Amino acid sequence: METLGNLLSFVRSAESGSFSAAARRLGLSPAAVSRNVAQLESNLGVRLFQRSTRKLTLTEAGERFLANVGSGLDSVQAAIADVAGNAGAPSGILRLSAAPGFAKDFLLPLMPDFLQQYPAVIPEWQVDNRQVDLIAEGFDAAIGGGIELAQGVVARAIAPAHLILVASRQYLAGHGRIERLEQLATLDHLAMRSVQTGKVRSWMLQSSDGQRAPLEITPRLLVNDPQALCQCARLGLGVALLAVPDVLPYLQDGTLERVLPDWHVDAGQIYLYFSSQKLLPAKTRAFVDFLVERARADRWQSLLDARQSSAHASAHIR
Structure with a gap:
């Protein structure tokens, strides 16, 4: 009968792809996790991982074993934690x-x-x-x-998760009333690079009456953080597309105003x-x-x- 520690070391290592990451989750040393997995392999008589200096890769036997024990082990661990945690009290x-x-x-x-x-x-x-x-x-x-x-x-x-176009009141005061999509080209656009890809993402605007149009911009300034982008808009540097939660306080105090309020991006x-x-x-x-x-x-x-x-x-x- 395998110990819970050996099984947990194997499953967490398989999920994270490394003994070190599994060790952080389990509160053990990487060496202890490695020993537990090695003992499990010895007891089963099969190799569960292909090891390299960069990562762990499951063998075919390891994939089958993970599929069979993974979900069941989570249930067992949760049941133990539930009983041990002061009769299920949150802690x-x-x-x-x-x-x-x-x-x-x-x-x-x-x-x-x-x-x-x-x-x-x-x-x-x-x-x-x-x-x-x-x-x-x-x-x-x-x-x-x-x-x-x-x-x-x-x-x-x-x-x-909706995004809207915003700019400062002072900035908009100097650019006249923006009422049509084509007028966006007359504004300075502030944009953000994706943290994951490093690219400026393309967005599709949609209107309250169901129209759709791509947001085509040439950035005047770029940042990689939404809070920094919001600050740039508040400083009057141009118009920015931001998530409603990021700008709601500034819409409410008048620091920022919506541009083309009938249009937004639906990001899910x-x-x-x-x-x-x-x-x-x-x-x-x-x-x-x-x-x-x-x-x-x-x-x-x-x-x-x-x-x-x-x-x-x-x-x-x-």
Whole structure:
């Protein structure tokens, strides 16, 4: 009978592609993880990994073994954690990932209530503009968009991911009234390079009456961070395409104004990502239920919808 430690070392190493990454998730040394896997291979009489100096690759036998034990092992581990965690009471370190802007304005303000409800849970936030690998990097949950739904991960929509064109009031005052798409060519455009590809992404605008048109721009200035892009727009350097959560506070205080408010980019949804295992750790289940309820109570679906006039009732729309 194989030990749980040997099996966990194998599964986490297979998911992350390295003993070091698996060790970080399991709280062991890389040498201990390597020994556990070697012992498992010896006991089974087969090689599960092809090892190189750069990465681990599953053998054919390793792929079959992972498919057979992976999901079952997650259930066993979750059941153990559920029973051991003070009879299922939420406790322990909760590893979370989100983009800096959304975390600052929407997620971190919820923490006083969450900490009061769950005093034994310690949220550990990683705020970064990248798409994390929930399983391989050991996160309990992530909030954002575009994360690949790998095996064992589910996504729950919590708000629309809409982008809108914005500029400062001072900048727009010097360029006349912008009422048609063709007039965008007369403005200075601020753009962002993708963190993943290093390229300026192409976007498709759509109107409230169903029209669609590509956003064709020649950037006057480029950055690689949405908060920096928002700051450039606030400084009056030009017009920028930004997500509604990043600009909502500045629309409401009049620092920024929408350009062509009948048009927006639909980038899908903002999701809450977490493990699909049936027995989630109590700390993760508590956070999922808490965030879903607060998103509903605070009406994120309508607040962040660029098509809803009520979403920006206090904004000065040009």
